[in-house]
Amino acid sequence: xxxxxxxxxxxxxxxxxxxxxxxxxxxxxxxxxxxxxxxxxxxxxxxxxxxxxxxxxxxxxxxxxxxxxxxxxxxxxxxxxxxxxxxxxxxxxxxxxxxxxxxxxxxxxxxxxxxxxxxxxxxxxxxxxxxxxxxxxxxxxxxxxxxxxxxxxxxxxxxxxxxxxxxxxxxxxxxxxxxxxxxxxxxxxxxxxxxxxxxxxxxxxxxxxxxxxxxxxxxxxxxxxxxxxxxxxxxxxxxxxxxxxxxxxxxxxxxxxxxxxxxxxxxxxxxxxxxxxxxxxxxxxxxxxxxxxxxxxxxxxxxxxxxxxxxxxxxxxxxxxxxxxxxxxxxxxxxxxxxxxxxxxxxxxxxxxxxxxxxxxxxxxxxxxxxxxxxxxxxxxxxxxxxxxxxxxxxxxxxxx
Amino acid sequence: xxxxxxxxxxxxxxxxxxxxxxxxxxxxxxxxxxxxxxxxxxxxxxxxxxxxxxxxxxxxxxxxxxxxxxxxxxxxxxxxxxxxxxxxxxxxxxxxxxxxxxxxxxxxxxxxxxxxxxxxxxxxxxxxxxxxxxxxxxxxxxxxxxxxxxxxxxxxxxxxxxxxxxxxxxxxxxxxxxxxxxxxxxxxxxxxxxxxxxxxxxxxxxxxxxxxxxxxxxxxxxxxxxxxxxxxxxxxxxxxxxxxxxxxxxxxxxxxxxxxxxxxxxxxxxxxxxxxxxxxxxxxxxxxxxxxxxxxxxxxxxxxxxxxxxxxxxxxxxxxxxxxxxxxxxxxxxxxxxxxxxxxxxxxxxxxxxxxxxxxxxxxxxxxxxxxxxxxxxxxxxxxxxxxxxxxxxxxxxxxx
Numbered sequence: 104x105x106x107x108x109x110x111x112x113x114x115x116x117x118x119x120x121x122x123x124x125x126x127x128x129x130x131x132x133x134x135x136x137x138x139x140x141x142x143x144x145x146x147x148x149x150x151x152x153x154x155x156x157x158x159x160x161x162x163x164x165x166x167x168x169x170x171x172x173x174x175x176x177x178x179x180x181x182x183x184x185x186x187x188x189x190x191x192x193x194x195x196x197x198x199x200x201x202x203x204x205x206x207x208x209x210x211x212x213x214x215x216x217x218x219x220x221x222x223x224x225x226x227x228x229x230x231x232x233x234x235x236x237x238x239x240x241x242x243x244x245x246x247x248x249x250x251x252x253x254x255x256x257x258x259x260x261x262x263x264x265x266x267x268x269x270x271x272x273x274x275x276x277x278x279x280x281x282x283x284x285x286x287x288x289x290x291x292x293x294x295x296x297x298x299x300x301x302x303x304x305x306x307x308x309x310x311x312x313x314x315x316x317x318x319x320x321x322x323x324x325x326x327x328x329x330x331x332x333x334x335x336x337x338x339x340x341x342x343x344x345x346x347x348x349x350x351x352x353x354x355x356x357x358x359x360x361x362x363x364x365x366x367x368x369x370x371x372x373x374x375x376x377x378x379x380x381x382x383x384x385x386x387x388x389x390x391x392x393x394x395x396x397x398x399x400x401x402x403x404x405x406x407x408x409x410x411x412x413x414x415x416x417x418x419x420x421x422x423x424x425x426x427x428x429x430x431x432x433x434x435x436x437x438x439x440x441x442x443x444x445x446x447x448x449x450x451x452x453x454x455x456x457x458x459x460x461x462x463x464x465x466x467x468x469x470x471x472x473x474x475x476x477x478x479x480x481x482x483x484x485x486x487x488x489x490x491x492x493x494x495x496x497x498x499x500x501x502x503x504x
Numbered sequence: 505x506x507x508x509x510x511x512x513x514x515x516x517x518x519x520x521x522x523x524x525x526x527x528x529x530x531x532x533x534x535x536x537x538x539x540x541x542x543x544x545x546x547x548x549x550x551x552x553x554x555x556x557x558x559x560x561x562x563x564x565x566x567x568x569x570x571x572x573x574x575x576x577x578x579x580x581x582x583x584x585x586x587x588x589x590x591x592x593x594x595x596x597x598x599x600x601x602x603x604x605x606x607x608x609x610x611x612x613x614x615x616x617x618x619x620x621x622x623x624x625x626x627x628x629x630x631x632x633x634x635x636x637x638x639x640x641x642x643x644x645x646x647x648x649x650x651x652x653x654x655x656x657x658x659x660x661x662x663x664x665x666x667x668x669x670x671x672x673x674x675x676x677x678x679x680x681x682x683x684x685x686x687x688x689x690x691x692x693x694x695x696x697x698x699x700x701x702x703x704x705x706x707x708x709x710x711x712x713x714x715x716x717x718x719x720x721x722x723x724x725x726x727x728x729x730x731x732x733x734x735x736x737x738x739x740x741x742x743x744x745x746x747x748x749x750x751x752x753x754x755x756x757x758x759x760x761x762x763x764x765x766x767x768x769x770x771x772x773x774x775x776x777x778x779x780x781x782x783x784x785x786x787x788x789x790x791x792x793x794x795x796x797x798x799x800x801x802x803x804x805x806x807x808x809x810x811x812x813x814x815x816x817x818x819x820x821x822x823x824x825x826x827x828x829x830x831x832x833x834x835x836x837x838x839x840x841x842x843x844x845x846x847x848x849x850x851x852x853x854x855x856x857x858x859x860x861x862x863x864x865x866x867x868x869x870x871x872x873x874x875x876x877x878x879x880x881x882x883x884x885x886x887x888x889x890x891x892x893x894x895x896x897x898x899x900x901x902x903x904x905x
Contacts (some may be wrong), residue, residue, distance in 0.1 A: 155829040156828075156830070156834065156854075158829070166737055186822070187825060189854050223855045327808070331822075331826050332897065361544075406790070407900070411897050411901040412901065415902055417903060421623030424558045425556060428559070429556045430804045435589070436558045439558075453590050484653050491901075496894050500893075
């Protein structure tokens with residue numbers, strides 16, 4: 104394995120990437136809402152996308168283009184999801200790419216598109232086009248502005264970069280993400296963009312990405328509501344002059360760095376879930392398969408009763424066991440062991456005595472770990488979520504379409 | 505078909521049924537918490553139960569006994585679920601039945617048991633036993649007190665009775681139910697008890713019950729959290745002297761009456777969901793199968809984003825389409841048609857203009873109907889739920905285990 108180290112920055116930390124932003128007036132705040140992430144040279148591209156059957160126009164286009172395995176840049180807007188906008192929406196997504204490509208002097212098929220925001224409204228294309236051109240004129244080797252421009256209801260930007268050195272060769276991986284509800288109050292959704300200066304074949308990049316996503320973004324839930332716009336795109340431009348050939352130590356190091364970046368962004372998304380007062384990490388161990396472990400963990404992490412109990416600092420182990428019991432996984436209640444915030448609460452399916460004051464204190468932490476052992480195998484899974492507070496209801500009930 | 509008419513009362517409206525209650529101190533309020541429902545003669549029994557893998561002791565016992573197809577009575581306690589209580593809990597459930605049987609002068613295997621309330625605490629058996637004996641001494645032909653005794657966090661009792669006359673023969677079906685969260689703040693859960701004075705074979709009763717439940721209780725969701733104690737029991741004692749032989753007009757009329765009773769109780773449960781300010785009815789039409797229709801309807805009815813929008817009187821059609829899209833059912837966005845509170849909002853997957861004031865008014869009603877046509881077949885399903893308010897969070901976060 105390589106030695107992994109945190110480095111400053113995000114998507115522009117890898118060599119040969121620049122980013123630019125502008126404000127096209129898509130956000131009521133007037134904040135920047137257009138971002139361009141551009142590689143100085145042709146890059147390998149890969150992506151994973153929402154599996155929602157109601158899918159936004161930019162996702163349709165980005166999926167098609169990412170499948171080509173090669174791209175030069177990504178154009179993103181926040182404040183409007185360009186979803187449920189019919190053929191006109193698809194034409195608008197194409198136009199966003201074409202305008203960005205023209206401004207960057209690359210082929211239109213080399214630009215990927217992502218949108219996030221309210222569903223069912225056409226993009227104001229005149230302002231969007233002007234915004235894209237403006238952003239293209241402001242490219243610099245700094246991803247911080249892009250990390251902010253893609254936000255909607257998020258309360259903070261999410262960014263990270265790491266470098267990994269293996270056999271004297273150094274590559275960098277950086278990423279940014281946004282998302283607060285799976286579908287937020289303004290239909291904000293999860294977007295993530297990752298860059299690397301390693302050289303890597305498209306198929307290998309795609310496989311490496313899928314593997315990392317299975318253990319990170321696919322283990323995240325805020326409210327169980329899947330968006331129409333979810334999209335994670337990766338660009339690998341090879342500017343470091345290091346080839347991550349499959350099976351090589353560089354590839355292993357790259358995967359490790361990619362996993363690190365995805366884990367960080369996933370945890371940051373959980374922490375910033377709509378109305379969240381704390382992050383919840385659910386670990387299920389002792390399962391017969393990794394799939395079963397994740398299924399149980401996800402059911403616990405999505406339970407409104409568990410999430411409200413965590414919000415209320417209540418060690419309500421009964422709700423956790425009841426959620427596990429309905430996960431669709433065969434389990435034997437008398438084998439269950441539960442620890443909440445480090446405090447053992449259940450052994451052999453029956454409650455253990457605990458100190459109520461100590462439990463409340465443990466649950467008032469910034470992150471609460473739920474650890475449930477099923478006692479039937481050697482597989483495990485970890486998922487991330489957050490608590491369920493009055494503010495989730497406020498954010499989502501006070502919004503008006 | 506028979507002519508169906510509403511009659512006063514509930515589980516004691518059918519001939520030959522009596523009920524009694526007492527207060528054993530299981531509820532903090534000191535309200536009655538023990539109920540007995542008794543048939544004067546041997547009755548056919550049937551039941552449906554939670555499919556949660558973490559299942560309460562009384563469910564284990566009631567399931568076993570209902571499978572015998574014959575019973576004389578049901579003993580119920582509210583305030584303590586007798587769940588996650590191990591072998592002692594099972595012994596306590598047996599003891600409840602034995603004490604009731606002794607007081608009633610019937611065999612212990614002829615008494616079914618149900619419990620609802622907090623998980624993980626042993627029943628105070630001395631008080632429970634005294635309460636059961638007291639209730640057995642107070643049997644009368646009135647189900648109203650039983651309807652109240654079984655409640656936990658419910659805000660109102662749920663009861664109904666109907667009579668149906670077919671070919672000059674008259675039978676009655678009555679029922680009561682409780683439940684506010686699938687698992688409520690005190691681990692309250694859904695219980696329902698139905699009686700009839702029709703005579704009906706156990707297998708036919710069980711099949712008729714399953715059919716009714718598929719279209720009623722199994723189409724209900726408050727928060728998607730399945731309880732450890734859910735249980736619906738039916739007793740048919742034949743006191744009307746009318747045989748509901750399979751395929752007979754009486755059987756058809758009985759099934760109609762049973763469906764009516766189950767539908768009423770289901771709708772009442774939805775209306776009294778935890779924190780509910782209104783009932784939500786979700787109808788999905790134009791599906792390729794009834795299963796697919798229900799799957800889409802359930803996903804919409806369980807979506808926190810849809811439920812908070814309904815609470816906020818917001819015609820947020822985008823959230824409804826996004827929920828439908830993640831239901832795991834193949835669907836074509838351009839065929840979707842959506843009507844909310846009687847107002848057409850989407851046709852061909854794209855938004856229609858609507859009057860915002862009119863929409864808010866329609867959504868402020870006591871019941872809001874979501875009607876989504878998938879445009880791909882002739883199957884439909886209806887499910888019932890409620891909105892998601894601050895009070896759901898309050899009720900479930902302020903509880904302390």
